[in-house]
Amino acid sequence: MRSHLRTIAVVALAVALVALFFYNVDLRRVASDIVHARPEWLALSLATVFLNLAIRAMRWQYLLEPLGRTTFRTAFQATAVGFAASSVLPARAGEFIRPYFLARQTRSHGADRVTATGAFATIILERLLDVIAVLVLLALYVFVFAPELGVTNPVALRWLKWVGGMAAAGSIVALAVLFVLAGNPARLGRAMFRLEQVVPSALAGVIAKVAEKFARGLGAIRRPGRAIIALAWSFPLWLSIAVGIWAVAVAFRVAVPFTGSFLIIALLVLGVAIPTPGAVGGFHAAFRYGATAFFNASDDAAVGAAIVLHLISVGPSLLLGLTFAAREGVNLAAMRQLADGAEQGHTA
Secondary structure: OHHHHHHHHHHHHHHHHHHHHOOOOOHHHHHHHHHOOOHHHHHHHHHHHHHHHHHHHHHHHHHHOOOOOOOHHHHHHHHHHHHHHHHHOOOOOHHHHHHHHHHHHHHHOOOOOOOHHHHHHHHHHHHHHHHHHHHHHHHHHHHHHHHHHOOOOHHHHHHHHHHHHHHHHHHHHHHHHHHHHHHOHHHHHHHHHHHHHOOOHHHHHHHHHHHHHHHHOOHHHOOHHHHHHHHHHHHHHHHHHHHHHHHHHHHOOOOOOOOHHHHHHHHHHHHHOOOOHHHOOHHHHHHHHHHHHHHOOOHHHHHHHHHHHHHHHHHHHHHHHHHHHHHOOOOHHHHHHHHHHHHHHHHO
16 A cells, blocks of 8 residues: 555656646747757767766676675676666665665676675665765866856855755765774674564564675775775766766757756756656756756757756666566566565665
8 A cells, every 4th residue: 555655656746847847848849959959969978878887887896896706797787777677666766676686696697695785785885975976076066167157046056055065964974874884794783683672582683684784785985995996986977977968968059068067967866866767857857957047048958958868868778777687587577576575675
């Protein structure tokens, strides 16, 4: 019942965001802008999507090293499957499916066994590194490039500075908490056993084992050098994403400078945080707002660019992910069951 209510709420939210996205837009002009978009720039944006997946897989492979050796192929396939699941299922289900798919592959292919719980911890670390990289790029735009570009929207810039400051503070706190948890996984596991004073001993034992595996998954930040290298991987990733966004803007003749894509990225991160399947609605509304509010784009051009950018961003990973999942005998129904089971396991 709760699952049905959540689905209804997500669908209603997506419909509301899509309605907002198309508000006061001439659909004929949007279609015309899409047809007349410059194909060479769209091809460049499409190429960056494959580069993004490759960089994500290499970074994840590095973060997984303390848990066991994984091949680039395994990490790449699991990454694509995770993004595909998030494209068709609500609540970013791919974040739960990706570690379980990786664990399944390492078991079936004879590689070092990586636990799903440990791999899930590396995904949380990934997201934290992504937030830090995005905030750095946003700060560069707001404090360095925006004044030079003559952006005249002080109210929106102040709002972005406030949101960025709050996100930066939250990231620092989260990083400190993860660093403490990663310090001594065995000690954390022993501490969790003390829960048997308030819960059944069997349940306390399960919680202790999960907590220890999770802490081992944070191995990349036990040593500052490894954390710095993992963070360094995040900048070419997000710069590549910036190139893809900028290329689509150029294709639609929207006057977004390359550094302006740093601002669009930050807005899109907020948009995709809304848990609709494939970030439908949130992604589109965020791009339209950024292009029109900061770069004086017409509503029609911004809407057309947002639609095409979303298709380019989602399409390749969706096709690759579904293909890789099918090879392992995992269909959409199995993905949904896996996501529900994984979510319950992590929130229990």
